[in-house]
């Protein structure tokens with residue numbers, strides 16, 4: 001590994017090779033490609049960035065690379081000689097700015113947690129970590145129809161960054177992620193994930209506070225109809241609820257991924273939202289007990305596989 005220190009005034013000259021984002025690439029993949037092209041160990045670019053912007057905080061900061069509310073990408077943009085906008089496009093910052101009408105969105109507005117997984121084929125072809133594969137519910141690569149890998153063949157959970165590993169390799173056994181086995185996804189799972197992705201793409205490309213409110217109201221109306229019809233809340237399968245974290249304070253129950261889980265649970269699509277003609281509720285009404293049904297029941301259970309649930313880091 002080449003030693004680089006930002007205390008060295010000539011360090012920028014030691015940043016010999018630069019990379020630019022690929023279409024649909026996630027920021028973490030860009031950071032790893034930057035390490036790789038410079039023959040650095042994994043995490044070097046991110047570590048330099050953290051030190052330069054004096055970023056503090058625990059390591060679940062990874063989730064904040066999906067929506068970098070406390071990470072100054074201007075610095076990285078200067079290093080890579082790129083406009084900051086092209087780096088923001090590797091995150092969901094701008095999308096959440098529009099969806100929630102805020103200038104400083106946090107990652108919890110998109111997802112209550114984060115789980116590392118990669119498509120070995122995307123890594124093999126372009127060293128690509130796709131941005132939308134970081135969304136909850138997405139367990140397969142819809143381009144290659146392969147299951148996303150969360151673990152190495154040695155059993156170790158994949159770590160995005162590790163100072164002791166090369167980029168895109170297992171930090172325990174050194175296996176290149178590109179050599180991980182390709183496992184075909186179940187066609188039914190692919191079909192289901194297309195529903196999730198259609199809703200994610202709808203909100204992330206067209207979402208506004210008004211549209212989110214309407215979608216929440218539509219989901220709640222479906223829940224209310226079901227409860228009136230059956231005399232109780234719907235049963236959510238499988239019936240092993242996750243403990244605590246999702247019952248936390250706002251904005252967990254405001255997460256787009258929780259809303260998407262609720263909409264898919266009732267088989268609702270972007271068209272249903274667009275054609276729903278009831279008036280949107282006052283904002284206060286969105287924070288009712290029914291709202292939490294989606295956060296504490298539907299969302300945890302919509303993350304289907306137990307290993308995935310175990311690997312999902314809530315805060």
Ligand SMILES: [Zn+2]
Pocket residue numbers: 119120121122123141142143144145146
């Ligand atoms: Zn892929």
Ligand SMILES: [Zn+2]
Pocket residue numbers: 152153154155156170171172173174175
């Ligand atoms: Zn391994």
